[in-house]
Amino acid sequence: MITKLAAKSLIDRRGSAILTCIALLISVFVLLGVEHIRKESKNSFSSTISGTDLIVGARSGSLNLLLYSVFRIGSPVNDISWNSYQRIANDRRVEWTIPLSLGDSHRGYRVLGTNESYFQHFSYGKDRLLTFNNGRRFESAFEVVLGAQVAQRLDYSIGQKITLSHGLGDANFANHAELFQIVGILDPTGTPVDQTVHVSLQGIEAIHAGGESNTDELIPKQTTAVLVGLKSKISTFQLQREVNENQTEALTAILPGVALSELWNMMSAFENTLRLISLLVFIAALLGMCSMMAASIRERSNEIHLLRTMGASPWFLFILFEVEAILITLISVAVASGLLLLTLLSANQFLSSNVGLHISPNIFTLNSLAIVLAIFIASIIVAAAPAIQANRNTEF
Amino acid sequence: MNSVSSIIELENVAFNYDRNAVETEFLVNHWSIHKGEQVFIHGASGSGKSTLLNILSGLLSPRSGKVMVLDKRLDKMNRKQRDAFRAKEIGIVFQRFNLIPYLNSEENIRLAKYLSGESSSDLSAEITELLERLRIDEKSRSKPVTELSTGQQQRIAIARALINRPRLLIADEPTSSLDYANRDGFLELLKELTGKEEITLLFVSHDHSLKSHFTRSQDISEIMLDGAST
Numbered sequence: 001m002i003t004k005l006a007a008k009s010l011i012d013r014r015g016s017a018i019l020t021c022i023a024l025l026i027s028v029f030v031l032l033g034v035e036h037i038r039k040e041s042k043n044s045f046s047s048t049i050s051g052t053d054l055i056v057g058a059r060s061g062s063l064n065l066l067l068y069s070v071f072r073i074g075s076p077v078n079d080i081s082w083n084s085y086q087r088i089a090n091d092r093r094v095e096w097t098i099p100l101s102l103g104d105s106h107r108g109y110r111v112l113g114t115n116e117s118y119f120q121h122f123s124y125g126k127d128r129l130l131t132f133n134n135g136r137r138f139e140s141a142f143e144v145v146l147g148a149q150v151a152q153r154l155d156y157s158i159g160q161k162i163t164l165s166h167g168l169g170d171a172n173f174a175n176h177a178e179l180f181q182i183v184g185i186l187d188p189t190g191t192p193v194d195q196t197v198h199v200s201l202q203g204i205e206a207i208h209a210g211g212e213s214n215t216d217e218l219i220p221k222q223t224t225a226v227l228v229g230l231k232s233k234i235s236t237f238q239l240q241r242e243v244n245e246n247q248t249e250a251l252t253a254i255l256p257g258v259a260l261s262e263l264w265n266m267m268s269a270f271e272n273t274l275r276l277i278s279l280l281v282f283i284a285a286l287l288g289m290c291s292m293m294a295a296s297i298r299e300r301s302n303e304i305h306l307l308r309t310m311g312a313s314p315w316f317l318f319i320l321f322e323v324e325a326i327l328i329t330l331i332s333v334a335v336a337s338g339l340l341l342l343t344l345l346s347a348n349q350f351l352s353s354n355v356g357l358h359i360s361p362n363i364f365t366l367n368s369l370a371i372v373l374a375i376f377i378a379s380i381i382v383a384a385a386p387a388i389q390a391n392r393n394t395e396f
Numbered sequence: 397m398n399s400v401s402s403i404i405e406l407e408n409v410a411f412n413y414d415r416n417a418v419e420t421e422f423l424v425n426h427w428s429i430h431k432g433e434q435v436f437i438h439g440a441s442g443s444g445k446s447t448l449l450n451i452l453s454g455l456l457s458p459r460s461g462k463v464m465v466l467d468k469r470l471d472k473m474n475r476k477q478r479d480a481f482r483a484k485e486i487g488i489v490f491q492r493f494n495l496i497p498y499l500n501s502e503e504n505i506r507l508a509k510y511l512s513g514e515s516s517s518d519l520s521a522e523i524t525e526l527l528e529r530l531r532i533d534e535k536s537r538s539k540p541v542t543e544l545s546t547g548q549q550q551r552i553a554i555a556r557a558l559i560n561r562p563r564l565l566i567a568d569e570p571t572s573s574l575d576y577a578n579r580d581g582f583l584e585l586l587k588e589l590t591g592k593e594e595i596t597l598l599f600v601s602h603d604h605s606l607k608s609h610f611t612r613s614q615d616i617s618e619i620m621l622d623g624a625s626t
Contacts, residue, residue, distance in 0.1 A: 004503075005496075008499055012498030302493040303497070306496065307511075309488045310482075311479050311482045314475070
């Protein structure tokens with residue numbers, strides 16, 4: 001009965017109720033959205049790579065190296081010579097290496113030249129290795145393995161032939177283009193691997209050589225970055241120092257974990273600002289609801305008096321006003337969650353293909369549940385003021 | 397007067413709106429009403445009649461004195477008890493704002509039942525019977541009360557006040573917003589319903605001409621003067 005009364009009363013004052021709802025809705029949307037994206041991007045970032053002890057690239061900042069080698073964002077400053085790669089790969093402390101040759105693209109997706117050790121050793125998340133949804137690894141220069149998203153978006157399947165072009169342009173045709181056959185499609189990983197077109201190092205050479213070239217002559221002359229796995233973690237810093245102090249070539253070696261948290265820290269100021277703003281928006285919306293209710297109590301003084309004479313206790317009135325506030329909050333949270341879900345679903349493609357962020361549209365996590373709970377508690381507390389005010393008017 | 401058959405009995409009742417006031421604003425020494433009486437109280441606005449009615453209905457608590465309504469000492473009750481007592485035992489009809497505007501007629505009546513805390517096995521039938529006696533057609537039952545005429549609204553207000561079968565009905569200027577033709581009909585209906593159910597009726601108005609409808613009539617100043625002089 002009390003809920004029905006509260007609902008009908010809100011419907012009766014739908015003009016101001018809807019406005020209050022919208023204000024609250026926007027703030028809840030922002031609050032939940034910021035928290036969700038913050039958490040998801042952190043997850044996405046830190047699960048992009050695992051098991052790799054060092055990333056080696058041409059001399060540059062560690063963030064730059066991390067971004068282009070792992071996230072495929074930005075461009076490498078320089079390549080590293082094949083000799084340097086060989087020296088690292090043959091070091092007695094090194095267990096495995098994965099060469100990464102970047103700089104080409106296929107219809108907007110980055111092409112990565114690597115070797116079979118990529119499929120053996122590259123891991124993401126909690127030490128998960130890459131698995132094939134269909135097909136196999138590349139075995140010759142003109143075979144290609146697609147990331148899950150590439151295959152899905154471009155509607156490619158095993159056996160199809162595609163052209164890979166030199167450079168990063170989103171071109172369907174190019175002068176330097178070679179026909180490659182799709183031999184494998186990977187399972188989705190939720191990392192930039194999904195948006196990568198994998199070819200062998202020879203394949204990369206073929207793209208660069210252009211025209212007719214003999215497969216046997218396609219010996220890699222350089223690579224862009226190297227992921228290094230060590231036999232023992234103890235030698236990590238030692239090898240890192242050696243690479244950084246290398247006299248023959250200017251190289252940089254970074255620890256992915258350290259670089260990832262550096263990247264994350266860089267964003268935390270921005271992230272905290274966003275949180276603060278969303279919190280302030282929420283407080284403003286709550287105060288808006290409070291003032292809406294306070295105003296309504298003045299215009300409802302007759303109704304309040306009538307309820308009192310009908311025998312409604314002050315407690316009943318208090319609950320009535322609280323239920324109204326809870327209903328407004330409930331509608332706002334429900335609509336905001338729905339909107340956020342829709343927004344994430346539609347923005348997911350854009351974010352993953354343009355920013356390399358993988359944001360799960362599943363917003364119903366324990367964290368957001370806690371936020372929703374806090375929102376309800378806050379609105380109940382804020383509504384208490386006008387609810388008490390309602391009773392004061394009837395007391396003498 | 398015989399206190400056993402008294403339905404209302406006030407003795408040495410003093411009240412102040414301002415808790416810290418020295419002078420008493422409202423004072424009744426002795427006043428009582430018998431069971432089943434239909435009493436007309438005449439009083440202009442500002443004469444203290446609202447205070448009297450609020451004390452009788454337990455909305456206000458006197459500073460001192462004895463307030464006996466339906467054999468219950470209201471002055472000895474706490475606020476919660478008075479609220480429950482009012483919901484169950486007293487029906488109140490005002491001049492205006494008798495109904496929650498965003499509920500329909502039936503919902504208003506159901507709300508009154510709900511607030512009394514009592515349940516009914518067949519509330520729907522009870523409402524139907526009551527509305528029939530008040531000559532309200534079936535259509536108006538589910539209409540928003542704002543779409544009803546003032547006369548209809550006042551009759552729904554009676555239904556709302558009577559649904560809990562109160563033993564006392566307080567009517568505070570209920571006819572003042574009605575036109576002349578509606579007024580007499582409304583009064584007769586009110587008397588008929590309360591008479592049949594042996595509900596004591598306390599009718600307050602500034603309009604002297606209504607006095608003839610009642611068996612007993614008193615001026616508010618007499619009630620208060622009575623106290624002041626003794």
